[in-house]
Each structure stands twice: as structure tokens, then as C-alpha cells.
Amino acid sequence: MVTPVFGLLPTTDHRRSQEETMNLRRKAVLTAVLLAASAAVVSTTSASAGAARQELVCLVTAAASDHEQTLRRPSVVVDRLVEDTRSYRGRCVEYGERADLGNGELIAYSQADGSRPVSIGMIMTDGVLDGLPHDPPNDGKWCFDKDGNGTVDPMTECVGGYENQLELGWNFQRKVDSPFTYVLANWNPHGHIPVGVYNVPHFDVHFYVKPDAERTAIRPGPCPVLVNCDDYELGKRLPDAKYLAPDFADVDAVEPGMGNHLIDPTGPEFNGQPFTHTWVYGVWDREVTFYEPMITHEFFDGLRTGTINDGCFDFKLPGAWQESGWYPTKYCLRHRDNRGEITVSLENFVYRHAS
Known part of the structure; x- marks a missing residue:
């Protein structure tokens, strides 16, 4: 069964393994990539986008295709994200089994x-x-x-x-x-x-x-x-x-x-x-x-x-x-x-x- 990343949970183990630390760093980098991609689209979209109707989008990029993040953005930005990236409309999904x-x-x-x-x-x-x-x-x-x-x-x-x-x-x-x-x-x-x-x-x-x-x-x-x-x-x-x-x-x-x-x-x-x-x-x-x-x-x-x-x-x-x-x-x-x-x-x- 495959599920998406829902966010990072705090750990009570202060002796976190090196592997866990690397995973946390990797997720932080992926999140930064996703947010940067969204910001880039916003910056190249008309200034009126800020006042437009907002909607949910699940942000997915080619650089971080295995990481998905739900954001709320103006509709014109969502249109661009869906056109230019692997993003899709609505909340990020939870994946189940596959075949x-x-x-x-x-x-x-x-x-x-x-x-x-x-x-x-x-x-x-x-x-x-x-x-x-x-x-x-x-x-x-x-x-x-x-x-x-x-x-x-x-x-x-x-x-x-x-x-x-x-x-x-x-x-x-x-x-x-x-x-x-x-x-x-x-x-x-x-x-x-x-x-x-x-x-x-x-x-x-x-x-x-x-x-x-x-x-x-x-x-x-x-x-x-x-x-x-x-x-x-x-x-x-x-x-x-x-x-x-x-x-x-x-x-x-x-x-x-x-x-x-x-x-x-x-x-x-x-x-x-x-x-x-x-x-x-x-x-x-x-x-x-x-x-x-x-x-x-x-x-x-x-x-x-x-x-x-x-x-x-x-x-x-x-x-x-x-x-x-x-x-x-x-x-x-x-x-x-x-x-x-x-x-x-x-x-x-x-x-x-x-x-």
C-alpha cells in the first residue's frame, strides 16, 4: 500500500539515526522545491492573481515528483500549475493499493x-x-x-x-x-x-x-x-x-x-x-x-x-x-x-x- 507524505511528526527519540536525519533533510528540501516552484508560477502570473478566487491544489513538480503538498492559490495560478507541472486540483490524495x-x-x-x-x-x-x-x-x-x-x-x-x-x-x-x-x-x-x-x-x-x-x-x-x-x-x-x-x-x-x-x-x-x-x-x-x-x-x-x-x-x-x-x-x-x-x-x- 502506498501513502503520501502527510508532514513531519516530532520524535521523542533524541538519538535519531543518521538515516532518519537524512530523510528529514530530504523532505525539507523537497518542500522547499515545491514552494519555490509555486512562487515562481505566482511571480510570472498577472498581478491581479492575488485578488482572484482561491482554490486548493496539490503541488507536484518534476524535481520532487514523489512529494505532494496541498496549497491554496488563486485560480489563475492553479491553472498554470496544472498546465506546467504534475500538480492536480484539490487536496493531495492518499494513495491505496496499485496493480x-x-x-x-x-x-x-x-x-x-x-x-x-x-x-x-x-x-x-x-x-x-x-x-x-x-x-x-x-x-x-x-x-x-x-x-x-x-x-x-x-x-x-x-x-x-x-x-x-x-x-x-x-x-x-x-x-x-x-x-x-x-x-x-x-x-x-x-x-x-x-x-x-x-x-x-x-x-x-x-x-x-x-x-x-x-x-x-x-x-x-x-x-x-x-x-x-x-x-x-x-x-x-x-x-x-x-x-x-x-x-x-x-x-x-x-x-x-x-x-x-x-x-x-x-x-x-x-x-x-x-x-x-x-x-x-x-x-x-x-x-x-x-x-x-x-x-x-x-x-x-x-x-x-x-x-x-x-x-x-x-x-x-x-x-x-x-x-x-x-x-x-x-x-x-x-x-x-x-x-x-x-x-x-x-x-x-x-x-x-x-x-
Whole structure:
């Protein structure tokens, strides 16, 4: 797990080792480099910047790319920093787990203001979209010999695509009042059911609010969609209607290692429009278990090349929540040109009491 530097803590050990001393000096130098870079941008920006609207920026420079510092600067300065350095808007993130995929890397991250989440998401470096595995259509983690012939056909007897489970950072999980704990990213090179809608190359980005042990206990078997039949019945036990967003329906999409997927048949992809990105809710044994944006490879590539603009999208919300905490009301898809990476995030959090 990777976490950013949050600042220097005082030590009670007056016999600090030489290595610790060198680390402290190094961090002090990095901080000086960051502040100098910010000051340089300010000095080359118009004098009116001082009176402009202020906003947060995470300052990152090429000279100190492994050190990030949150600053508040005029918007015109932030624009320059984002253009000329590896800085990004908002508070510095806490990085979680990461995994290689394609020719790049997936990284879980979170931003918080005290105990309130600002954003939780996944970074996808641009290289991920190249060199992705295609055949077989999955990594073989969730398979079942349905025809009983003694072998498993990866085309018809395995599901789940290529899976990477990424824990959010330590501080977020323990200090932020939110049920979200990890991201499960699935690359589906052939898509999945229903055929004619979602059978195009795409990513499923699940944000789970339940422990990973609960998810991985959902076994493969002969029932839809290749799930253990006892587990299938658990997946079919839906939460009370008040905890379900309007229009989302159970279509027997219960999968091993995931749970049941509820989809919205009023969405554009079911009404004559091509599938680009959409929203899914996950449930298991009467509980809502994950929030999921699904995004096509083509859409992500459009973000990367600039033919598709960044955007944030509302999704339908339930009338009540099973657990108190901060919950998102939008998902956002963006490209950071200065960093060569795509972000998928949940944002615009509101506090909800369990009822």
C-alpha cells in the first residue's frame, strides 16, 4: 500500500539515526522545491492573481515528483500549475493499493477533508489502455465445470474478466466517515451480458461498502451467472424497496466473487443509444454492497485523446440508507493531460442517516 507524505511528526527519540536525519533533510528540501516552484508560477502570473478566487491544489513538480503538498492559490495560478507541472486540483490524495494492467497501472486513491470524503476513485495511467489481455476473456479466477467433462472452458465456464482488488488508504478507511473500503476493477475484453448492450470491451469499476471476505465467499457454480445455487438465492434476496434506487431491476446477474448487479432498463443503452458509460448497483443478501460505474474502452480512449471531454454524472439515489455515513451523488470521468492518467471517481458526497 502506498501513502503520501502527510508532514513531519516530532520524535521523542533524541538519538535519531543518521538515516532518519537524512530523510528529514530530504523532505525539507523537497518542500522547499515545491514552494519555490509555486512562487515562481505566482511571480510570472498577472498581478491581479492575488485578488482572484482561491482554490486548493496539490503541488507536484518534476524535481520532487514523489512529494505532494496541498496549497491554496488563486485560480489563475492553479491553472498554470496544472498546465506546467504534475500538480492536480484539490487536496493531495492518499494513495491505496496499485496493480499493473496492460502497459500501465491502476491505483486506488481518496481525498478527504477531515472525516468527510471529497473523492474516492481509481487512477488509470494512459498505458493501461494499451496491451490489455484479450484472450481468454478472463483471468480464470472464477470458473466452474458446468458440463462436468473434467475441464474448464475459459470462454463459457469462467466469468469476471480480469480482476484487480485495490484497498483504499489506511487513513481513509480508519478516519473518514464513509462505508467504502476498496475498489474492484474488472477489465472485460469481450464485454458481458446482456448481449447487444454490454458485450463490448469495457471496465467495471466497483466501489465496495462491504468486506472483501464477503465478496470472495460468493462461489462459482451452475446457476446464473455461473454462481453456486445456494449463493444465487442469497443474491436474489433484495434489500427493502426504500434502499433501492428507482428503476433499478434484478435481471439475474448474480456473479461469483461480486454479487448481484441491478441495472436501470430506462438507461440510454436500452433505448436505442450506444453504451458508453452507465451506473449499476450491487446487492447481496438484502444489503447494498457496491456502487459501480461501467465505462467502455472506447470512451476512456476518447478521454485520453481529447475527443471526449471530462464530465461528472448524476445517478439515481435510493430514498433511504442502511448505514449512516457520507455517500456520493455523482461519478466523474476525467483525463489529466499533465500526468497522462484517467481518473474514475465518486464525488459530491452527502451525509445520510440510517433509517
